Amino acid sequence: MKLKSGKELEAFRKKILAKKNPDKPCITVCGGPGCLARQCLEVRDAFVNEISSRGLADKVDIRTTGCHGYCEMGPIALVFPEGIFYQKLNVKDVGEIVEETIVNNRIVKRLLYSDETGRQVKIEKEIPFYKKQMRLLLSSNSKIDPHIFEDYLAIGGYTALAKVLTGMKPTEVLEEVKKSGLRGRGGGGFPTGRKWESTRDAKGDIKYVICNADEGDPGAFMDRSILEGNPHSVLEGMIIGAYAMGSNEGYVYVRNEYPLALKNVTIAIKQAREAGLLGENILGSGFGFDVKVNRGGGAFVCGESTALMASLEGKPGEPRAKYIHTSEKGLWDRPSNLNNVETWANVPLIINNGQGWFAGIGTESSKGTKVFSLVGKIKNTGLVEVPMGMTLREIIFDIGGGIPDGKAFKAVQTGGPSGGCIPESLIDMPVDYEQLTNAGSMMGSGGMIVMDEDTCMVDLARYFTNFLQGESCGKCTPCREGLLRMGEILTGITEGRGRMEDLSLIEDLSGVLKDASLCGLGTTAANPVISTMKYFRDEYVAHIRDRKCPAGVCRELITYGIDAGSCTGCGQCLKNCPSGAIEGEKKKPHVLDTAKCIKCGICYDVCKFDAVRKE
Amino acid sequence: MTIDESRLDSIIDEYNAEQGSLISILQDVQAEYKYLPREALEYVAGRLDIPRVQVFGVATFFKAFSLKPKGRRQIHVCMGTACHVRGSKKVLEEFERKLGIEAGSTTKDGEYTLETVNCVGACALGPVVMNNEKYHGQMTPIKVEDLLKKV
Numbered sequence A: 001m002k003l004k005s006g007k008e009l010e011a012f013r014k015k016i017l018a019k020k021n022p023d024k025p026c027i028t029v030c031g032g033p034g035c036l037a038r039q040c041l042e043v044r045d046a047f048v049n050e051i052s053s054r055g056l057a058d059k060v061d062i063r064t065t066g067c068h069g070y071c072e073m074g075p076i077a078l079v080f081p082e083g084i085f086y087q088k089l090n091v092k093d094v095g096e097i098v099e100e101t102i103v104n105n106r107i108v109k110r111l112l113y114s115d116e117t118g119r120q121v122k123i124e125k126e127i128p129f130y131k132k133q134m135r136l137l138l139s140s141n142s143k144i145d146p147h148i149f150e151d152y153l154a155i156g157g158y159t160a161l162a163k164v165l166t167g168m169k170p171t172e173v174l175e176e177v178k179k180s181g182l183r184g185r186g187g188g189g190f191p192t193g194r195k196w197e198s199t200r201d202a203k204g205d206i207k208y209v210i211c212n213a214d215e216g217d218p219g220a221f222m223d224r225s226i227l228e229g230n231p232h233s234v235l236e237g238m239i240i241g242a243y244a245m246g247s248n249e250g251y252v253y254v255r256n257e258y259p260l261a262l263k264n265v266t267i268a269i270k271q272a273r274e275a276g277l278l279g280e281n282i283l284g285s286g287f288g289f290d291v292k293v294n295r296g297g298g299a300f301v302c303g304e305s306t307a308l309m310a311s312l313e314g315k316p317g318e319p320r321a322k323y324i325h326t327s328e329k330g331l332w333d334r335p336s337n338l339n340n341v342e343t344w345a346n347v348p349l350i351i352n353n354g355q356g357w358f359a360g361i362g363t364e365s366s367k368g369t370k371v372f373s374l375v376g377k378i379k380n381t382g383l384v385e386v387p388m389g390m391t392l393r394e395i396i397f398d399i400g401g402g403i404p405d406g407k408a409f410k411a412v413q414t415g416g417p418s419g420g421c422i423p424e425s426l427i428d429m430p431v432d433y434e435q436l437t438n439a440g441s442m443m444g445s446g447g448m449i450v451m452d453e454d455t456c457m458v459d460l461a462r463y464f465t466n467f468l469q470g471e472s473c474g475k476c477t478p479c480r481e482g483l484l485r486m487g488e489i490l491t492g493i494t495e496g497r498g499r500m501e502d503l504s505l506i507e508d509l510s511g512v513l514k515d516a517s518l519c520g521l522g523t524t525a526a527n528p529v530i531s532t533m534k535y536f537r538d539e540y541v542a543h544i545r546d547r548k549c550p551a552g553v554c555r556e557l558i559t560y561g562i563d564a565g566s567c568t569g570c571g572q573c574l575k576n577c578p579s580g581a582i583e584g585e586k587k588k589p590h591v592l593d594t595a596k597c598i599k600c601g602i603c604y605d606v607c608k609f610d611a612v613r614k615e
Numbered sequence B: 001m002t003i004d005e006s007r008l009d010s011i012i013d014e015y016n017a018e019q020g021s022l023i024s025i026l027q028d029v030q031a032e033y034k035y036l037p038r039e040a041l042e043y044v045a046g047r048l049d050i051p052r053v054q055v056f057g058v059a060t061f062f063k064a065f066s067l068k069p070k071g072r073r074q075i076h077v078c079m080g081t082a083c084h085v086r087g088s089k090k091v092l093e094e095f096e097r098k099l100g101i102e103a104g105s106t107t108k109d110g111e112y113t114l115e116t117v118n119c120v121g122a123c124a125l126g127p128v129v130m131n132n133e134k135y136h137g138q139m140t141p142i143k144v145e146d147l148l149k150k151v
């Protein structure tokens, strides 16, 4: 069925809403990446079986949705109409939930979230993890099944598109986005409206609009979750942008490692086409636009605009110099506008609520909310969405619940491989584009990796350098050779071969990388090294001068041993040691032969009595 | 190896033999064979009228492509940042020890391929390992043996 006007869209929406009974129970199972890794689909299937075997299939809906954000507590299910939040579910819990909550209208207390004081919480909003968030983009995920078009319409989907196509000139849309202060969520934070304007003003009949869903930052999954959980919101943003820029063709470039995102956006495109929201003469406006999906080839550098476009053309993803902007000559040498998934998803919100509303959220220079992937050494891992300007402390401690196992917070890494590490002394810093850059890091796409006292900062710098060296396309010498050398120097330091002169050598190399690389990969590649050297220089010095790794990570600089006083002789370490380096009789203290030890750390992990020591 | 030209033709025709669709075509070919046989690459180059060197250039540039056959079971250990800070390296090393191969290779019996990947987007559950299509979160070296036993 093709919707031929804004009115028809509204009539269709009314019909969908009329059919929905808000009191009908609905079990919403999170199918986001975290829950999937905890086998949530088995839980979902168990609900389906339980409901149908009780003959309740007509009376209860079951919905599989995108990520709810609180991955730590997965598998998660919400039971509507009340929205009861059940966590850490197991197939075995399903019968009880159906029996108690669906049939008898009672709560299964043992599956609720309880806070630190032991107080149990029934609904999402009251859980500390959610309380301080502002989930403008993410909250829709729990309300829709990404495969059901009607679900998106039921929450007001495509109203922004209808508003634009039936009553706004392209220039008015452009003004609205410009005034909103929206900046790119993919890396550099470039003002979106200004970027659109240069594509709009560029000469050429054919222009392209592209969505960057390459999400290369290793440790981040915001874009995956939006595209998987709410693909139509991204498409709606793209169609609105295309209208503003005068483009009729678009692409979504999806990361190779995200098969589900690829599937969900492909389904959404088909649905939008069938409904007449993509294709010719959208909603009778005379404006036409269609979108194709491309899979990435698994190369980090393809997130860079010119490399991405080369890859879309079927070529190796090598960046080119950008003295001519992609807004003038991009894909197939035609004017092209590239935005990140989250940037696109913000557009319908701005149109629906007005630029003034959007500009009212955030800080002077950074407007709206930002989604972060809060991971690493943190209690509440997951996806969080907060207004720009919230402090790191609020994000990490109030929302994230702080560091697990009583360890001390050490640093947080933002901005992915192009970003830097922010130490504890700056934890009260409000998070926005400028503040992060001033601290030697950057916003990037929203990765936020928390580190505790057990993380070695030199090892981390080596990690990022090796990552980037492996991902360098090799086109320009500073990046190709510079990163190789940088990696060698850092590896030398972590293996106890460092010299004090290495530190100034690293600084020199960093300068060359920054000044002489062709693309953003190379120019920012030294950030993780420079920022750790700035804030954690003593750790570098300890590795070089004392041949010690204070965090106990760098293998060549540590030795394992068993503390006879604490060892109970339980035998766990002996049983699990892969190299037979541990000996001892049951119930008597064990001994570790350092000559045989391969330093795999397994004994350290399995010992329940803290008897295995690292030095 | 002998390749099924008619199968390749139908993949190529789905993209109207467009040169710009080279990457998508190779992805579909790889889905068919689990790797890119040399003969298939040569055939694609011929049909798209692209120099072989360019097709091999693309096939070797992107990590998604493999020119070597893969094992029946593919183990991907995530080495992304979130997994790294939670000790993914130890997990990888345990796989290497247990399988007796290094990351990036296949066991002699063709059963297992062990590979690293930079983030599969399940970072909240790091360290993450993928066993074929299935995710396993919060991996530790101790859990490696059990995972390998699972069929």
Ligand SMILES: Cc1cc2nc3c(=O)[nH]c(=O)nc-3n(C[C@H](O)[C@H](O)[C@H](O)COP(=O)(O)O)c2cc1C
Pocket: A183, A184, A185, A186, A187, A188, A189, A190, A192, A212, A213, A214, A215, A216, A217, A300, A301, A302, A303, A304, A305, A338, A339, A340, A341, A343, A344, A445, A519, A520, A521
């Ligand atoms: C090496 C490199 C990798 C990048 N990877 C991504 C990515 O994975 N996703 C993304 O949206 N932007 C990425 N970017 C930034 C893009 O080049 C581009 O600035 C962005 O997609 C523009 O969209 P925005 O203005 O909406 O942020 C990367 C940049 C560089 C230099």
Ligand code: SF4
Pocket: A301, A318, A319, A471, A472, A473, A474, A475, A476, A477, A479, A480, A517, A518, A519, A520, A521, A522, A523
């Ligand atoms: S800076 Fe690195 S990734 Fe960028 S073009 Fe040069 S070699 Fe390639």
Ligand code: FES
Pocket: A218, A219, A220, B078, B079, B080, B081, B082, B083, B084, B118, B119, B120, B121, B122, B123, B124, B126, B127, B128
């Ligand atoms: S870093 Fe391992 S899944 Fe993202």
